[in-house]
Each structure stands twice: as C-alpha cells, then as structure tokens.
Amino acid sequence: MFGYITTNHMELKIKDYQIYQACYCGLCQRLKKNHGQRARLVLSFDMTFVSILLNGLYDTKEDQKWIRCPFHPLEKKKVIISEMSDYAADMNLLLAYHNWEDDWIDDHDLKSRFFMFLQKKEYHKIAKKYPRQYQSILNYMKNLAECEKKGNLHNIDEAANLTGVMFGEILVPKEDEWSDVLRRLGFYLGKFIYYMDAYDDLEEDRKNGAYNPFLNVSEDLIEEILKMMMAGASECFEYLPIIEYEEILRNILYSGVWMKYCQIKKERQEQRAE
Numbered sequence: 001m002f003g004y005i006t007t008n009h010m011e012l013k014i015k016d017y018q019i020y021q022a023c024y025c026g027l028c029q030r031l032k033k034n035h036g037q038r039a040r041l042v043l044s045f046d047m048t049f050v051s052i053l054l055n056g057l058y059d060t061k062e063d064q065k066w067i068r069c070p071f072h073p074l075e076k077k078k079v080i081i082s083e084m085s086d087y088a089a090d091m092n093l094l095l096a097y098h099n100w101e102d103d104w105i106d107d108h109d110l111k112s113r114f115f116m117f118l119q120k121k122e123y124h125k126i127a128k129k130y131p132r133q134y135q136s137i138l139n140y141m142k143n144l145a146e147c148e149k150k151g152n153l154h155n156i157d158e159a160a161n162l163t164g165v166m167f168g169e170i171l172v173p174k175e176d177e178w179s180d181v182l183r184r185l186g187f188y189l190g191k192f193i194y195y196m197d198a199y200d201d202l203e204e205d206r207k208n209g210a211y212n213p214f215l216n217v218s219e220d221l222i223e224e225i226l227k228m229m230m231a232g233a234s235e236c237f238e239y240l241p242i243i244e245y246e247e248i249l250r251n252i253l254y255s256g257v258w259m260k261y262c263q264i265k266k267e268r269q270e271q272r273a274e
Helices: 014-035 037-042 045-058 083-107 110-129 131-150 157-170 179-208 219-239 246-254 256-273
Strands: 063-069 072-081
Touching: 014 037, 014 045, 014 063, 014 072, 014 083, 014 110, 014 246, 037 083, 037 110, 045 083, 045 246, 083 110, 083 131, 110 131, 131 157, 157 179, 179 219, 179 256, 219 246, 219 256, 246 256
Parallel strands: none
Antiparallel strands: 063 072
C-alpha cells in the first residue's frame, strides 16, 4: 500500500507508541513466518492499522513476547501477535503482489517482476484462502486501468470509488454483524488513500501529462475532499465497539493520516515562495 494510514507519533502517549510499534513488529514477524523472509519488505503502516483495528474490534487472543530482530540487533523488540496479524499479513502480500504486477505491466520494472516470481506461490495460497478479497482486487486492478485510460477529469470520484470498494473488502475478514460498518469505513479510507496518492503525484503527473483526478482541482477543494473522506471514516469508526487500542486508532484517524498531506503542502508552498 501507500503508507498514508499511520500515526502522529509526536501526539501519542509513550505507552501507546510502544504498543503501536509492537503491533507493527508483530505484523513483520507474521509476514516472515507465513510467507518467508523476503515478504517483510512489503510491511506497511496501512496494514498495521488494519491489524490493530480488527484486533481491537474482535478482541482476539494476543501473544506478546520479546524477540531479537536482525534489523535492530542491539536490543530486544516487543511484538504483539494475533490472528488478525496473520490476516493483515496475508492482505499485505496480496496487495503488494498486485502493485508489483501493475509496475511490471506499466513500466516493465524488472525488480517488480522478480518479486512476483519470488512470491508467486504464496500469492496463490492467499488467493485460494480468501477468494472474496482476491476477486475484489482483481476487479479493482482491471477497472482502475480502464478508468485511468479514459482519463475523465470531470468525474474525480470514479477511480477513488473503485479503490474504496476494494479496500472495504480488505477491511472485512469475515461476514458478521460488523461487516457493513467495516466495509463503509474501508470505503472512505480507500478513497482517502487514492486521493492522497493523487495529491502526492500531482506535480509529477502534471509535468508528464499523466492522468490525475486533481489536475483541474484547487488546493482548497482537494483539502475539503480529503476532510470529507476522513469525516466519513471517523463516523464509521465511532460506531464500532472498540475499547482496546482506542486512543491509538483515534490518533491515526484524526491526526496521523494528515501528516503526509501537511508535509507535501508545506513543501509546495515553500517551492512557490522561492
């Protein structure tokens, strides 16, 4: 994924930041255990959020332990692992595989092709295990390619809606009483991710003549659109009976998701002022 759904760690209490890091490391560990050492390269903040959210909602049994990590060899790291860590790891790899495939098709990126080759067996295993999520990603990639090929700048929601529907399916591990709310939450978050990625790429796409839904949209309107997406996501979140990790999740939804936007906006304002 894109790494936009993350914390504002400066605003987190120390204990909550440590818990977040332990869940992040737990996801990394499950990628390694379930899909091999190289799978850790696809570790994302977005899927860490998914892991924490679903664990808080379903109150799944956790395993907490201290490990030695090759990336941080001088100190032991605390990890928090649950069955939702496994689910998030599977979704992480499934999405990463299709990102590699997209890069290979669009740019003939040999590195992406190599990673596809390495993870092909694991990818098909996950696809078989989660046919609904797998099919949603397949539909998304096909429809998104067609949408961006049309390059319709009069309907900026079209491609974002596709991303929202796909991410909504990712956020639903099983069909139950919370499925509809999770899908709605995922829909808004998916649209936010798509719009943030478009905003991030805006200047480069403008220079290269590539499709971007924000090419003819003002800065103020872009910000309003992003705010509307997160307002919808936050409303859905508040409906869920989450007690554990509540402060971490609120930090992400109300503050963390804006970190990248504020950074990009500031950099562009400084460039214009020069």
